[in-house]
Amino acid sequence: xxxxxxxxxxxxxxxxxxxxxxxxxxxxxxxxxxxxxxxxxxxxxxxxxxxxxxxxxxxxxxxxxxxxxxxxxxxxxxxxxxxxxxxxxxxxxxxxxxxxxxxxxxxxxxxxxxxxxxxxxxxxxxxx
Amino acid sequence: xxxxxxxxxxxxxxxxxxxxxxxxxxxxxxxxxxxxxxxxxxxxxxxxxxxxxxxxxxxxxxxxxxxxxxxxxxxxxxxxxxxxxxxxxxxxxxxxxxxxxxxxxxxxxxxxxxxxxxxxxxxxxxxxxxxxxxxxxxxxxxxxxxxxxxxxxxxxxxxxxxxxxxxxxxxxxxxxx
Numbered sequence: 023x024x025x026x027x028x029x030x031x032x033x034x035x036x037x038x039x040x041x042x043x044x045x046x047x048x049x050x051x052x053x054x055x056x057x058x059x060x061x062x063x064x065x066x067x068x069x070x071x072x073x074x075x076x077x078x079x080x081x082x083x084x085x086x087x088x089x090x091x092x093x094x095x096x097x098x099x100x101x102x103x104x105x106x107x108x109x110x111x112x113x114x115x116x117x118x119x120x121x122x123x124x125x126x127x128x129x130x131x132x133x134x135x136x137x138x139x140x141x142x143x144x145x146x147x148x149x150x
Numbered sequence: 151x152x153x154x155x156x157x158x159x160x161x162x163x164x165x166x167x168x169x170x171x172x173x174x175x176x177x178x179x180x181x182x183x184x185x186x187x188x189x190x191x192x193x194x195x196x197x198x199x200x201x202x203x204x205x206x207x208x209x210x211x212x213x214x215x216x217x218x219x220x221x222x223x224x225x226x227x228x229x230x231x232x233x234x235x236x237x238x239x240x241x242x243x244x245x246x247x248x249x250x251x252x253x254x255x256x257x258x259x260x261x262x263x264x265x266x267x268x269x270x271x272x273x274x275x276x277x278x279x280x281x282x283x284x285x286x287x288x289x290x291x292x293x294x295x296x297x298x299x300x301x302x303x304x305x306x307x308x309x310x311x312x313x314x315x316x317x318x319x320x321x322x323x324x325x326x327x
Contacts, residue, residue, distance in 0.1 A: 053243040054236040057304035060311025062246045083250040134236040 025086050026120035032090035037097050040079040042066040047150055050143025052135040056127055061088045065135035067099060067107075069143055075099045075107055080135075087125040091115050091132035104140050154226060155209035165223060165288035167213055176210045216281050217306050223288060224299055231300050238304065246308055249273060253315060262323055270316045277309040 025033070044051045044066070052065045061084030068077040078096035082089045094115060099107045115121075115129035156163040159175045183202040188195055212218045221231060252269050259265035284302050287295040 053238075053240050053247070055238050055243050055246065055308065056236055057231075057238075057307040060308050060315075062243055062250060062308075064243075064247060081247070083247070083254075131236050138237070 025090075028119050029086055029090040029121070032093040032119070033086040036080075036089055036093040038077075038079050038093065039081060041081060042068060042077070042079055047146055048143075050139040050141075050146065052138030052140070052142060054131055054134045054138055056084070056088075056131050058127065059084065059088075061085065061128070061131060063088065063092050063131055063135050065092060065095070065132075065139045067139050067143060069104065073103050075102050075104070084131075085125070085128065087119065087121055087128040088131060090119050091121075091128045092135065094118060095132045095136055099136065104143070107136055108140060110136055155212055155222065158206070158209050159213060161213070163223070163226070165216075165220060165285050167219065169214075172210070172213055176206070179206045216284070217303070217310060220284050220288070220299065220303050220306070224296065224303070227296055229296060229300060231303060235304070239301070242305055242308075245276075246312070249312055253312070253319060256319060257323065263320070266316055266320055266323070270313065273309050273312045273316065277306065277313070280306045280309065 041064075042049045042051075046068075048069050050067045050069065053063070054065075055062045061082065063082045063084065064080060066079045067075050070076050078099045080092040080096050082092045095110060098110055110133065112126070112129040112133040115132055116126055119129070121129055154163065159172060159179070161167060161171065161175070180203065183199050183206055185196065185199050185203065188199045191199070212222050224231065249269055249272060252265070256262050256265035256269065280302050284299060284306070287299050287302070
């Protein structure tokens with residue numbers, strides 16, 4: 023399968039790979055997985071008191087498209103409010119990376135990871 | 151084709167399958183449907199024998215493998231697995247992440263084969279447990295039990311994928327010695 027230049031670029035130079043303290047109150051962690059291909063994705067966000075995403079990190083085990091999708095969303099999320107980040111749609115990710123139809127599920131995984139990370143953050147905040 | 155794969159093989163519909171009976175029945179069915187037997191037959195009969203042979207192969211590979219068998223059994227019960235369901239038990243995903251990390255670190259370990267074997271043992275233990283849980287759920291068989299099967303099946307898919315990657319890494323290591 024031929025990857026687009028953008029996928030290869032993100033795959034070879036992934037942005038924001040790493041981990042944050044998942045127990046920190048200002049960190050939200052989203053873990054999602056795609057059973058069909060066994061991909062696992064962890065997306066973490068650090069949120070300011072004003073509700074702006076200051077930093078984002080990811081770790082993905084999966085194909086090039088899954089890695090590129092998560093790398094791309096960490097870039098897109100930074101500086102956005104939570105509501106703005108929730109507006110990121112898998113179709114935008116797929117379009118930006120020129121993903122072929124069989125790889126659309128990788129962008130779905132990334133969108134779900136965003137939602138899961140924000141949900142985790144909000145749950146923590148409501149408990150605090 | 152109204153007959154399901156189990157009926158085709160003359161086996162009771164269920165998760166537990168007698169592997170020996172399955173293999174024997176496969177051999178018999180294959181022999182009976184072999185295209186060579188239809189060399190002198192009409193075009194239509196030959197075509198049917200080819201279709202029958204391919205159905206037998208498909209049925210055999212489905213019944214032989216616990217994952218494919220479980221998926222098929224669920225389909226017979228009207229439950230189809232969604233491949234786009236990405237939410238899973240976070241603890242399970244965390245464990246997956248750790249196993250993947252261990253797999254990535256294995257080639258650089260002091261004893262890479264031992265490091266890979268450790269990942270394999272962990273994955274195989276989880277795989278066995280999931281197959282046992284599936285067997286118990288199918289044994290119960292009522293709707294409530296079957297509802298719980300897809301989650302086990304999804305986890306099993308992760309484990310299979312991980313085990314494939316362990317195989318791959320082992321192959322790479324052996325190749326580079």
